[in-house]
Amino acid sequence: MPSTIMAVAAHPGDALFTMGAAVAQHIHDGGRGVFVSLSLGERGHPTMPPKEYGALQRVATERAAKKLGGEAVFLSYPDAEVPLSDEAALAVCDLIRKSKPAIVVTHWSGSWHKDHQNCYAVVRDAVFFAGLASLAREQPSHAVGKLFFAENWEDMTNFQADTYLDISPVFDRWVEACSEFPMWRGETGFRYNDYYRSLAVMRGCLGGFQYAAALMSSSEQRERRVRSL
Numbered sequence: 001m002p003s004t005i006m007a008v009a010a011h012p013g014d015a016l017f018t019m020g021a022a023v024a025q026h027i028h029d030g031g032r033g034v035f036v037s038l039s040l041g042e043r044g045h046p047t048m049p050p051k052e053y054g055a056l057q058r059v060a061t062e063r064a065a066k067k068l069g070g071e072a073v074f075l076s077y078p079d080a081e082v083p084l085s086d087e088a089a090l091a092v093c094d095l096i097r098k099s100k101p102a103i104v105v106t107h108w109s110g111s112w113h114k115d116h117q118n119c120y121a122v123v124r125d126a127v128f129f130a131g132l133a134s135l136a137r138e139q140p141s142h143a144v145g146k147l148f149f150a151e152n153w154e155d156m157t158n159f160q161a162d163t164y165l166d167i168s169p170v171f172d173r174w175v176e177a178c179s180e181f182p183m184w185r186g187e188t189g190f191r192y193n194d195y196y197r198s199l200a201v202m203r204g205c206l207g208g209f210q211y212a213a214a215l216m217s218s219s220e221q222r223e224r225r226v227r228s229l
């Protein structure tokens, strides 16, 4: 059975722009990919009403995920009000148990954005709940193999990249998928397109690839248990 990677983000743009290339690469290599957005990011447009913008964000996410060969899943928390609660962690736990990802990618905790901070903590707890066999849910327990944090311009406090993933084979397709979003084109203020394409070039230089995504491993993953060095 092909292995699954799951990206869990506070907002759809985070899922596609910061985690999308890693998901696309995993799919390219024969795996499956799931994009989970905890909210629609519907309050992120300076002029468009949230209801209208949320609908647009949902369509853009579905289209982008499809272009990359992945699946888009939404939880319905209001943008700017993503809660840090057991209820949210259990909702993500259920998605993990259902899709059985070997790898989960999410936000790093060092963010100025409260939704991003809460997403980090919700996923941390969801991974714990998902693997807890004595916690009865509809689906049986599932242990996530690897947990990574994505590089995001809003989550850079103490972010330390330790893994460089070659995304050269999927770079063009990933950019095309991101172009589904008005915010990628700079309509909400920040130049996402310029930033994330340049970041892939910069990380490629450091990683020894044409284009790379830099990820940070969870601290438990960085520990090695060896009998000799």
Ligand SMILES: [Zn+2]
Binding pocket: 010, 011, 014, 113, 116
């Ligand atoms: Zn965000």
